[in-house]
Amino acid sequence: MLTARRLLTLTATGARALSAVTKLSTNNCFGGQWRRFQFDSSTTGTPMVFSVFVPPVQKAPCLFYLSGLTCTDENFVQKAGAARRAAELGIALVAPDTSPRLPEDRRLPGEDDSYDFGSGAGFYVDATNYPWSQYYNMYSFVTQELPEAVMVACPEVDVQTRSITGHSMGGHGALTIGLKQPAVWRSVSAFSPICNPTKVPWGPRRRDTQPVRQARSVTGSIHTGQKAFEGYLGSVDAGLEHDACELVKKGPRSDAILVSQGADDDFLVGDTNQLQPEAFRSACDGVGQELDLRYEAGYDHSYFFIQSFIDEHLDFHASRLK
Amino acid sequence: MLTARRLLTLTATGARALSAVTKLSTNNCFGGQWRRFQFDSSTTGTPMVFSVFVPPVQKAPCLFYLSGLTCTDENFVQKAGAARRAAELGIALVAPDTSPRLPEDRRLPGEDDSYDFGSGAGFYVDATNYPWSQYYNMYSFVTQELPEAVMVACPEVDVQTRSITGHSMGGHGALTIGLKQPAVWRSVSAFSPICNPTKVPWGPRRRDTQPVRQARSVTGSIHTGQKAFEGYLGSVDAGLEHDACELVKKGPRSDAILVSQGADDDFLVGDTNQLQPEAFRSACDGVGQELDLRYEAGYDHSYFFIQSFIDEHLDFHASRLK
Numbered sequence: 349m350l351t352a353r354r355l356l357t358l359t360a361t362g363a364r365a366l367s368a369v370t371k372l373s374t375n376n377c378f379g380g381q382w383r384r385f386q387f388d389s390s391t392t393g394t395p396m397v398f399s400v401f402v403p404p405v406q407k408a409p410c411l412f413y414l415s416g417l418t419c420t421d422e423n424f425v426q427k428a429g430a431a432r433r434a435a436e437l438g439i440a441l442v443a444p445d446t447s448p449r450l451p452e453d454r455r456l457p458g459e460d461d462s463y464d465f466g467s468g469a470g471f472y473v474d475a476t477n478y479p480w481s482q483y484y485n486m487y488s489f490v491t492q493e494l495p496e497a498v499m500v501a502c503p504e505v506d507v508q509t510r511s512i513t514g515h516s517m518g519g520h521g522a523l524t525i526g527l528k529q530p531a532v533w534r535s536v537s538a539f540s541p542i543c544n545p546t547k548v549p550w551g552p553r554r555r556d557t558q559p560v561r562q563a564r565s566v567t568g569s570i571h572t573g574q575k576a577f578e579g580y581l582g583s584v585d586a587g588l589e590h591d592a593c594e595l596v597k598k599g600p601r602s603d604a605i606l607v608s609q610g611a612d613d614d615f616l617v618g619d620t621n622q623l624q625p626e627a628f629r630s631a632c633d634g635v636g637q638e639l640d641l642r643y644e645a646g647y648d649h650s651y652f653f654i655q656s657f658i659d660e661h662l663d664f665h666a667s668r669l670k
Numbered sequence: 671m672l673t674a675r676r677l678l679t680l681t682a683t684g685a686r687a688l689s690a691v692t693k694l695s696t697n698n699c700f701g702g703q704w705r706r707f708q709f710d711s712s713t714t715g716t717p718m719v720f721s722v723f724v725p726p727v728q729k730a731p732c733l734f735y736l737s738g739l740t741c742t743d744e745n746f747v748q749k750a751g752a753a754r755r756a757a758e759l760g761i762a763l764v765a766p767d768t769s770p771r772l773p774e775d776r777r778l779p780g781e782d783d784s785y786d787f788g789s790g791a792g793f794y795v796d797a798t799n800y801p802w803s804q805y806y807n808m809y810s811f812v813t814q815e816l817p818e819a820v821m822v823a824c825p826e827v828d829v830q831t832r833s834i835t836g837h838s839m840g841g842h843g844a845l846t847i848g849l850k851q852p853a854v855w856r857s858v859s860a861f862s863p864i865c866n867p868t869k870v871p872w873g874p875r876r877r878d879t880q881p882v883r884q885a886r887s888v889t890g891s892i893h894t895g896q897k898a899f900e901g902y903l904g905s906v907d908a909g910l911e912h913d914a915c916e917l918v919k920k921g922p923r924s925d926a927i928l929v930s931q932g933a934d935d936d937f938l939v940g941d942t943n944q945l946q947p948e949a950f951r952s953a954c955d956g957v958g959q960e961l962d963l964r965y966e967a968g969y970d971h972s973y974f975f976i977q978s979f980i981d982e983h984l985d986f987h988a989s990r991l992k
Contacts (some may be wrong), residue, residue, distance in 0.1 A: 378978045432751065541887065652697035652753075657701045
């Protein structure tokens, strides 16, 4: 069950050795395979788990899927129903965790106290604020180390030909990463993304929230980009570098971005609009970024919504990956 | 959020009042809705939860899905990916829990000690052995009270036109219920069913097993029909009334039964063959029961297997429900 190899990988902070990648499980699915792996990440300083769907073709291009608050790789793997169409299209799927998971004896103060900061809530940034800066480097993990790990773990996958999508906090991750690296990601889409995190409410302060066990719902909960940026980066202003509405103004992509949004999403409405798709539409319009923003009547923020429209996103990416 | 009605329902043990059915949640999915309900069951003497997928048509015929050991209704709802094709075909899906769930202060001795007996392991029989006979009446629940509850909760569903399927212990439930009530269920299929439970090993004795928390895996675990029948019915012989291989000899159905079985299912191979599909094939052959037994190479016992072949089963039932 072990795939033990080593290779050198160049990350943002220099040359590091990618440790052995261990296969945790394999499940046949729609003629392909879901495979789950773990390796000791030098980017996060912790073991990191990720899943890959390998379709029944050689050199499959791939779609990275970034999950939302409180999720792991397993939410997408088990609930999105993505493998059927991915197998038909010959596209691999790559699903990382949403944060480092520190061992019991190294847990950071307050790390598990709230659902929108710390474990399960890495926000796809590289933290600069101590102590988070030691481990919470999810931007570098997703953009640098994870592609190398997939290359080692699944030689059938063409990691160099890749696109990106995600949900909620992971939609924020997909939009910002896709905008920051237009030459790396062939296409970008998102489900219910947090589009303007520097402008959305603080939410409950850390240590004031309900216990994690209650908070870890299927759908995630309150999205609080300001809180995350202050915590990881030291200020909300530092988060402008990770706000899709700001990034698109600096340099739009040459291709369309697809966003699906449930029209009855609890996080969309009223004073608690944490997602702000219209702010993203305005920002895109201002710079000529093509945006296909699809509101879906009656749909909420859950994986029932995602599974209903995942095929549309897979088709969108497939046409750009081939 | 309340659907509060009352009606009289005649069960095996006489007229009982069906209590109010409460809607717990609604999620739009593929143009239809997953709805989750709870009501106080007079058959089990406990609150019972069930889920229904209502496709976007009126008077949809329905397919009951019985889950395996350790599962609730949610495993099928979240992992099987069944709603897509069910919506296309206009078929409703009905998913009950696998056992009563007694409140903390009424828990039976040893009820939660093992994964193959007690909570999460009702085996779709009416227990005759005290104290289980007070609550563990899943046969009557599925065949009598649940259809009435669906009728109350979802008037769009044509409960009288129904078929049945299930997985593992739930495959055993589907085969046995479908064979015992040929005039009620239009068609019968199963995934990886326990086909000959009176002949498979005892498994670990109650109180000897690992803690429930460890045992509750995604896929369920060891299937021990003999243990269940002795516990619920007082003897293995009493279980012959709930053994598909025995039931088919007494009276085959007039139509084909579809069974899908992963060829690499850990529960199928060697000394620990707990499923015995070949025994069922022999029993069917002996009485002229048509059986479409499909071995799927490389597939295991998980929901990755089920989601890969659920469309085949939905198509099978749709052709018989319309």
